[in-house]
Amino acid sequence: MNLTLYVWRQKNAGDKGRMDKYEAKDISPDMSFLEMLDVVNEDLEREGKDPIAFDHDCREGICGTCSLNVNGVAHGPEKGTTVCQLHMRNFKDGDKIYIEPWRAKAFPVVKDLIVDRSAFDRIMQAGGFVSVGTGGAPDANAIPISKEAAEDAFDAAACIGCGACVAACKNASAMLFVAAKVSHLANLPQGKVEAKRRVVNMINQMDLEGFGNCTNYYECQAACPKEISVKFIAQMNREYFRSLRYKEK
Amino acid sequence: MQGVNASPTTASMPARLLNRSIGKKILMSFSGLVLLGYVVGHLIGNLQIFVGQNALNAYAVFLHSIGAWLWIIRAFLLAMLIIHVWTALRLYFENRAARPIGYKRKVYQEATLSSRTMIWTGIGVFLFVVYHLMHFTLIITNPQYSHLEDALGRHDVYSMVILGFQNYLISAVYIVSIAIVSYHVAHASKSMFQTWGLNDTNFEKILHPATVIFAWLIFLGYVSIPIAVLTGFVKLPEGVI
Numbered sequence: 104m105n106l107t108l109y110v111w112r113q114k115n116a117g118d119k120g121r122m123d124k125y126e127a128k129d130i131s132p133d134m135s136f137l138e139m140l141d142v143v144n145e146d147l148e149r150e151g152k153d154p155i156a157f158d159h160d161c162r163e164g165i166c167g168t169c170s171l172n173v174n175g176v177a178h179g180p181e182k183g184t185t186v187c188q189l190h191m192r193n194f195k196d197g198d199k200i201y202i203e204p205w206r207a208k209a210f211p212v213v214k215d216l217i218v219d220r221s222a223f224d225r226i227m228q229a230g231g232f233v234s235v236g237t238g239g240a241p242d243a244n245a246i247p248i249s250k251e252a253a254e255d256a257f258d259a260a261a262c263i264g265c266g267a268c269v270a271a272c273k274n275a276s277a278m279l280f281v282a283a284k285v286s287h288l289a290n291l292p293q294g295k296v297e298a299k300r301r302v303v304n305m306i307n308q309m310d311l312e313g314f315g316n317c318t319n320y321y322e323c324q325a326a327c328p329k330e331i332s333v334k335f336i337a338q339m340n341r342e343y344f345r346s347l348r349y350k351e352k
Numbered sequence: 353m354q355g356v357n358a359s360p361t362t363a364s365m366p367a368r369l370l371n372r373s374i375g376k377k378i379l380m381s382f383s384g385l386v387l388l389g390y391v392v393g394h395l396i397g398n399l400q401i402f403v404g405q406n407a408l409n410a411y412a413v414f415l416h417s418i419g420a421w422l423w424i425i426r427a428f429l430l431a432m433l434i435i436h437v438w439t440a441l442r443l444y445f446e447n448r449a450a451r452p453i454g455y456k457r458k459v460y461q462e463a464t465l466s467s468r469t470m471i472w473t474g475i476g477v478f479l480f481v482v483y484h485l486m487h488f489t490l491i492i493t494n495p496q497y498s499h500l501e502d503a504l505g506r507h508d509v510y511s512m513v514i515l516g517f518q519n520y521l522i523s524a525v526y527i528v529s530i531a532i533v534s535y536h537v538a539h540a541s542k543s544m545f546q547t548w549g550l551n552d553t554n555f556e557k558i559l560h561p562a563t564v565i566f567a568w569l570i571f572l573g574y575v576s577i578p579i580a581v582l583t584g585f586v587k588l589p590e591g592v593i
């Protein structure tokens with residue numbers, strides 16, 4: 104099939120940027136979205152033009168590197184799918200496709216469709232860990248954990264840190280990402296010890312990075328490729344409430 | 353790199369409410385809850401118009417008889433309104449600043465229109481509150497029919513309301529305003545449970561329809577008054593004008 108692409112092109116962080124039009128020809132419905140862009144890029148290189156820069160790594164939906172806003176939706180039209188796992192059979196011949204980078208003050212564009220997501224790393228450094236000496240792998244079931252807690256922790260831990268929640272949110276809020284990280288650890292006994300300090304520090308860093316606030320739109324959960332639930336935002340709000348009076352000793 | 357705050361965990365509790373994103377939402381939700389309590393209480397009081405002239409006027413006399421308490425309640429409501437509006441504006445400008453460059457294409461999949469228009473319905477509510485106070489409480493806009501007395505020499509609130517709503521334009525303004533209030537309440541009454549951390553996937557299934565029904569009840573309850581006057585269901589007592 105043949106498609107018309109409108110792609111955000113921006114030379115570097117300082118450039119103003121613009122939408123450019125490209126034709127994608129002879130695209131197979133079995134290609135992934137990124138393979139379709141590879142084809143377009145090969146054509147561009149053959150013509151001696153600068154290929155479209157976009158982030159990708161695993162291409163199997165587990166690393167969280169790919170990050171494209173496709174026709175106004177983060178990671179494109181298919182629910183619960185990263186854009187690297189989105190297949191061209193979701194489109195039809197003659198479609199117009201708008202491709203834009205994640206848009207947030209905290210995620211500045213580096214080039215074309217690539218944004219700098221190190222704000223997420225700094226939020227993790229502020230509290231997304233458990234401070235214990237790590238010996239060898241502990242025996243399974245040495246620490247009893249209820250089924251519910253284990254499942255909640257596991258569901259939250261599915262977050263791959265892609266940033267689609269920020270991209271989708273009208274306020275560019277990072278609440279779903281931070282909630283996933285806070286809840287993942289707060290549900291487990293190993294993480295409970297530092298729960299109060301963790302939520303205070305991570306929310307503090309989230310605000311410093313310039314993400315927006317949560318209006319409870321739930322747009323994040325609709326866009327999340329791992330279908331992280333907004334119930335974890337409720338859990339984080341609870342954790343924050345409990346730590347309002349918390350002071351470091 | 354946007355900088356690192358050296359000692360976030362030593363921030364005091366007021367700072368965590370005023371200067372952190374979840375803190376501001378806690379302020380929004382509790383001030384909003386108080387306003388919501390007022391919206392419901394005021395509706396129950398107003399519906400006494402269907403009981404009759406005596407009931408409504410007696411209710412007004414009762415409100416004024418509590419004297420200092422009335423002023424304490426009014427001051428408290430005003431303080432909550434100020435916190436609510438001030439925090440709403442801060443959130444609005446922060447949220448705008450968080451996305452300086454928008455999308456050429458943007459499609460919303462789950463965010464309701466009511467949630468996305470909170471600041472605009474909020475400003476609508478604020479303007480309505482100002483007009484409403486000038487109309488029935490401070491009696492600035494229509495003084496001609498607002499100083500009547502009933503047979504017992506009480507302020508005739510009943511006739512004032514009926515004469516007010518017999519004007520089509522005034523009724524239209526109220527009906528539209530009440531729709532805006534209800535639209536604000538539709539998202540607000542659900543959102544506050546999420547802000548308090550009381551929501552989860554199962555509760556959401558009950559909460560969502562419950563808040564839609566609640567918003568409709570608020571709308572129908574308030575709107576019934578101008579509609580009843582316009583249709584002649586509630587009539588002026590004998591001898592007024």
Ligand code: HEM
Nearest residue numbers: 318380381384387388440470471474475478540543544547
């Ligand atoms: C009858 C009066 C009002 C009631 C009952 C009310 C109630 C509420 C409640 C309960 C919330 C939910 C907070 C949360 O998400 O947890 C809310 C949010 C909000 N209110 Fe109001 N409110 C009223 C008037 C106003 C006014 C006058 C404004 C003026 C600007 C306003 C602006 C907002 C905004 C912008 C939000 C969303 C904040 C956010 O989450 O980003 N409201 N309101």
Ligand code: SF4
Nearest residue numbers: 262263265266268327
């Ligand atoms: S919560 Fe979902 S959308 Fe947000 S970073 Fe994690 S995986 Fe991506």
Ligand code: FES
Nearest residue numbers: 162166167169187
């Ligand atoms: S490239 Fe790894 S998730 Fe898409």
